[in-house]
Structure formats: structure tokens, C-alpha cells
Amino acid sequence: MPMENRQTLVTEYGTRVTITWQCDGILLGHGISRFNALTSFSGASQADVVRLHFGMKGNYAFSYKQLGQTYDLIGGHHNIMYSKEFDITVQNKTLVLETFGIQFPVDQFIQFTQNASDSLKRFAEDILAGKNVMLSERWGAIDSPIQQVLQQIIHCKYNDDLKKLFLLSKSIELLVLCADAYEHTQQETFIKSIADKEKLVAVRDLINERVQDPPNLTQIARLVGLNEYKLKRGFKEVFNNTVFGYLAEQRLHLAHRYLKDTRKTAAEISYELGYATPQHFSNAFRKKFGMPPSAARNNP
Numbered sequence: 001m002p003m004e005n006r007q008t009l010v011t012e013y014g015t016r017v018t019i020t021w022q023c024d025g026i027l028l029g030h031g032i033s034r035f036n037a038l039t040s041f042s043g044a045s046q047a048d049v050v051r052l053h054f055g056m057k058g059n060y061a062f063s064y065k066q067l068g069q070t071y072d073l074i075g076g077h078h079n080i081m082y083s084k085e086f087d088i089t090v091q092n093k094t095l096v097l098e099t100f101g102i103q104f105p106v107d108q109f110i111q112f113t114q115n116a117s118d119s120l121k122r123f124a125e126d127i128l129a130g131k132n133v134m135l136s137e138r139w140g141a142i143d144s145p146i147q148q149v150l151q152q153i154i155h156c157k158y159n160d161d162l163k164k165l166f167l168l169s170k171s172i173e174l175l176v177l178c179a180d181a182y183e184h185t186q187q188e189t190f191i192k193s194i195a196d197k198e199k200l201v202a203v204r205d206l207i208n209e210r211v212q213d214p215p216n217l218t219q220i221a222r223l224v225g226l227n228e229y230k231l232k233r234g235f236k237e238v239f240n241n242t243v244f245g246y247l248a249e250q251r252l253h254l255a256h257r258y259l260k261d262t263r264k265t266a267a268e269i270s271y272e273l274g275y276a277t278p279q280h281f282s283n284a285f286r287k288k289f290g291m292p293p294s295a296a297r298n299n300p
Contacts, residue, residue: 013039014095019154023164026171027103030154033096040091047086049103050127052178054078054142054150057098057205059198062090066132074194075201076142078178080123082106083132100150102171112172120179138189140181143240144249149174155257181240191234199224200238203231204246211250212273217243252288255281259296266293 003022008015014035021028027049055077063070066083104112106127113120119135126133142150149170158166191197202224207214220243221228235243251273258269270281285293 013037013041021167023167023171025105025108026168028101028153028167028171029103030098030100032098033092035092035095035097038092038095040089042087042089044088045086047103048084048106050080050082050106050109051086052078052080052102052104052174054100054146054174055097056100056142056150058096059093060090060097061093062088064088067134069134071139072194073139074198076147076204077139078142078146078181079139080135080175080178081133082123082127084130100154102174104171104175112175117179117182119182135178136182140178141238141240143181144246144253146174146177146181148249148253149177151253151257155261157260190237191230196226196230196234197238199226200231200234203235203243204239207243207247208250211247211254214247214274248284249288251275252285255285255293256289256296259293269293 004019005021006017006019008017014033014037016031016033018029018031020030055073055075057075059074061070061072064081064083065087066085067081110124110128113124115121116124123133123135153167153170156163156166191200203220203226206220206223215223217228217231221231224231226234232243235241235246239246241249255269255273258264258272259266264272266282266285267278270278273281275281275284282293285291285296289296
């Protein structure tokens, strides 16, 4: 069974709550840090592992000694990195940071990627050559598929060997999604300024917070200070989905979680999430998950 460990660390900078899981040599971890001030702090590790890093919430910069690079990161982002030693200095730019990470032993990562995409093959070859390397200089955005897998891990209800199998499969799924997202980061970008990227992240957060009663495009554009053209094209570029496509995804995944974790009926959930009728909700749910809402309570 996977080993699970929960910790709360209180320091002069604030409080960090973490949960980690170990399965088949893979280490997964989720952490939420709440700071009492903007500050900087350092971290280091001697573990010889490949790291998948996901910034789920908050803005920060971190300097990566082995790569000689500083990255200024906003909102949801991800990348894959390797160095035999790992020394970073982090400067938080918001008072709350939420992160998720997966560490693959090098041999295991090579085994998973030796026949994978060209980008992962090149990355694996650099690792075998002893290079310090990042999969992409452009960090990928946490789109809806990645976000949903992260939430599935964090809210996993399984136990024992079934949980171990679930965590292993989701770790590999995130690796695949990150590698696939790499292709999007190599294209010419429409959104070039940090300020506009911050506004688009704010749009995503606004949608997440108001899934039950979302504003329309005109209201969103006014709230974040973007014109509608830049809002629509920029959101599609950053999150690989339209604004309303993303909203529909979030509604359906939230509905799926309600069905699993509460005793609410499908009709109650449909009205709570703003569907016109229970039938409209049922049709959308079946199209997304391949089953009616009534069947979701007994399925992962």
C-alpha cells in the first residue's frame, strides 16, 4: 500500500501544510503555504530524481542554481526538470502558494520515456548524459485535464493496494499530459506580457470560484481589464480551451465530485450548477463521462 504522510510546519514566515504519498519508488506531494509577509527562502535536495513541478495557485520567482536560471511564475504552471543536486531560492509574490510535485527515480523515468515522444526521448538522453536540464524553457499552463488529474489525486478516496495502483496510474498520466503540453509551449505566442498572463490566470480563478453563477464574457473582460478579443484568444492559447469550454469542464467535474462525495441528487446538482434542466445536465454528463449521473456514484 502507498505510504502517506501529513505534516504542518510553522515557521517565522508562516504555515505550510503538506501531504506526501510514496508508491513504487515514486514520491508525490501536495503543499499549501500561507505566508505572513512577502519573503524569500531556500530549499535543497540530494535526491537523484526527475521532478515534475506544478504551481497550482499563487505567484513566485525561483532561482535554480544548477541551471543558472531564475523563473518568474504566475498562477497555474508546470514543467519537468532534472539535476543530480537541487538547490533553489524562492521568493513568494503572493501570500498563498499551492504546489504539487512528483519525483520519479531516474531509472524508472528512463524506463517510462525511452519509447515516448521525441521531446521526452531528448530529455531522457540529456539525463543519461548527466546534463542539468528543463524540459521546456517556456512553462506550460495547467489546463483543465491536468487540473482534474491533480484534484483526483488530492481527493482520492481509495485505500491500500487500489490507492497504490491509482496513484501510479495518475503519476504516469500527468507525465503524459505534461509532455503533450510541451508541444503547445513551442508555438509562437499571442500573449506576450506578464501583465496579460496574470489577467488570464485571474479569469481562470474567477471561473473556478463562480462555477455556479459565472459572469458573461463582457463582465469578465471588464473585471480583469482585457478586451474581449484578447480575452478569448489569450485564454484559448494559455489554457488550450475556450472560456465557456473551460467552464463546462469545471461544472461537469464538480458535478462528478458531488455525486461521489455527497448525497445530493442529480436534479439538485444540476440546478445548483446552473443547468437549465436536469435532462440537459444528464446529457452533458453522459457525453463527458460515458455514463449517466446515476452510475457515477459507483465508478471512479
